[in-house]
Amino acid sequence: MKPASRTKRNPRPLGRMRQTCRSKKGFTLLEVLIAIVILSIGVLGYMAVQFQSVSSRAFAKTLDTAMTTGITNLEELRTLDFAQMGGDGIEYFDKITGQVAAETDYDEGMAYKAEWSVADWSHVSSNPNCFINEMKSLNVVVRWKEKGMDYSSAFFTFERGRKKGDVS
Helix, strand or coil: CCCHHHHCCCCCCCHHHHHHHHHHCCCCCHHHHHHHHHHHHHHHHHHHHHHHHHHHHHHHHHHHHHHHHHHHHHHHHCCCCCHHHEEEEEEECCCCCCCCCHHHHCCCCCCCEEEEEEEEEECCCCCCCCCHHHHHEEEEEEEEECCCCCEEEEEEEEEEECCCCCCC
């Protein structure tokens, strides 16, 4: 006699299920379309990131060139003789070559506009022991246009007339 827990069960009718499974030989059209849509969304997202990356790289290059233009102008002002420093001015530089450009090139977004000014601080104090009387401030602002937007970068420093070691 066999134990009660081992009763024989009726097997399921697998014959019909096996025929149904065997008749499926591939994917349905709907499954293929859904897979293509999901893949397309992923590829489009990746492409959008790549386009943004290229755009950001181009802007970074433009910004770097603008900064170099501003620093160069500031350093050119610092090389002038202290007595000759004064006034203000505007210069235009081509974005690609760095050569002198026209105002129309700036208006079209093809050039940088460098505005510089020198301020004399000698009138600030009448105290002869105060070195602020011998100082001038140099200010350079570089402006440019890109994709319909106006951008600018400013540079500022002080220059002292009588430096350590100067003979008066």
